[in-house]
Amino acid sequence: MNTYIFTLLLFTIICSIADFYTNKNYARVWDKKTTQEKLYMILLLFIHYAIYFFIYVTLIFVILKHKTIKTKYLLLYLFILIIIPLRWYTNNEKCYITELQNKLLEIDEKCRFRDIFALLHDTYVCDETATLKDNVYYYYIFFSMIYVILIISIRLYRFI
Secondary structure, eight states, X not given: OHHHHHHHHHHHHHHHHHHHHHOHHHHHHGGGSOHHXXXXXXXXXXXXXXXXXXXHTHHHHHHHHTTTSOHHHHXXXXXXXXXXXXXXXXXXXXXXXXXXXXXXXXXXXTBOOOOHHHHHHTOOOBSOOXXXXXXXXXXXXXXXXXXXXXXXXXXXXXXX
């Protein structure tokens, strides 16, 4: 668990700092914002990368350490894997955190979160067209759900 928390924090801090310093939108609006708005932007950025890690990187830890992870943590992960896509679906395929961030950055609401790939390539996606990457993310989440359900089912079967 300590390795997971350390990796989560390290990933979140590195990505948040890299995005903050490479994203042209922060520099454009930074001087116009109040201290409270600046702190809120940084907090949203940090939370977004933490959630990104939780959704897309946690599976690696589950696969490698599934025997030592408590079932309640697997259930929490499964719950989040179900809730997040449902939230996107009920919000016109948009992330609420991204919407808040876009308002603070004064950019189009169609602009998407700069995930690790956009961050590494310094790209910005500002349209609503579904991409191959979007589909891969959804399939990955679905696969993650199935995998976690299987682990939980196997554990429950052993107790019967």
